[in-house]
Amino acid sequence: MTHKPTRETVQVWSRIFRIQKEALAYTEKALKAAKLPQLSWYDVLLELNHSDDIGLRPFELERALLLPQYGLSRLLDRIEKAKYLKRIPCEEDGRGQRLVITEEGRAILLSMWPIYAKAIQDILGSGLHPSEIEILSELLRKIKLPEV
Template sequence: MTKTPSQETVKVWGRIFRIQKKALAYTEKALKAAQLPQLSWYDILLELDKAGDQGLRPFELEHDLLLPQYGLSRLLDRMEKKGFLQRVPCPEDGRGHRIVITDKGRDIRLKMWPIYAKAIEDIIGPNLSENDLRTLSELLAKIDIPEE
């Protein structure tokens, strides 16, 4: 028989999802108001920028992303059409490709960051002290989700 979560566990679960939903909506609204791409584009560009000139294979990118990944290929197609990334042949697999950020992709990511950073600060900054943030970070790190 599986253990039933306590009321407090269910309350925390609900709060995590409500906060995530509100935070994403707030950030997306701020990016849209600044006429910038959506947050998932930022996350992709950040991972590609961190990977450097070697880029990432699509499955590596999917693993590293913070947002849910459905329709990644179509999203990458749209970003490539905008000139933010390019697909290059993969030397270790002749059929595969690596995804590499372009200079234009770096530029738009750098334009997005101040809007994203302000959203993070607006949502978390005024509500938690540095000590609160450390404690919350430590508590969240204790939640271990098994990989599939």
């Protein structure tokens, strides 16, 4: 049995992807104009910052990120080269490593947040009333991905 989405469902689907694409481009442009790293760096550093001094194993970071897996090791290499993260040996696994944010990483994270926050406000907050944000949040929470 084939289930066909309604025209409205397809329109919502398209809008979600279009908004995501345009929102990412807007945010990246704002970060670049401020001479700050890409948004993917922010996501990595934020997750590492939440892990305190314990750090995260690369696979733990991968699970937590909103980024695709491909290219993650190269991204981590670039962030490490900028001295925003460091790799330390993993005590539980002699061959493994943990990723830890550095003080420089915390500083750049703090520098990036105002630009990112403004982009979020420009994209969502300026066009929707706070009550509409609540409704949208609740509606998005209802979307469940099917098991594959």
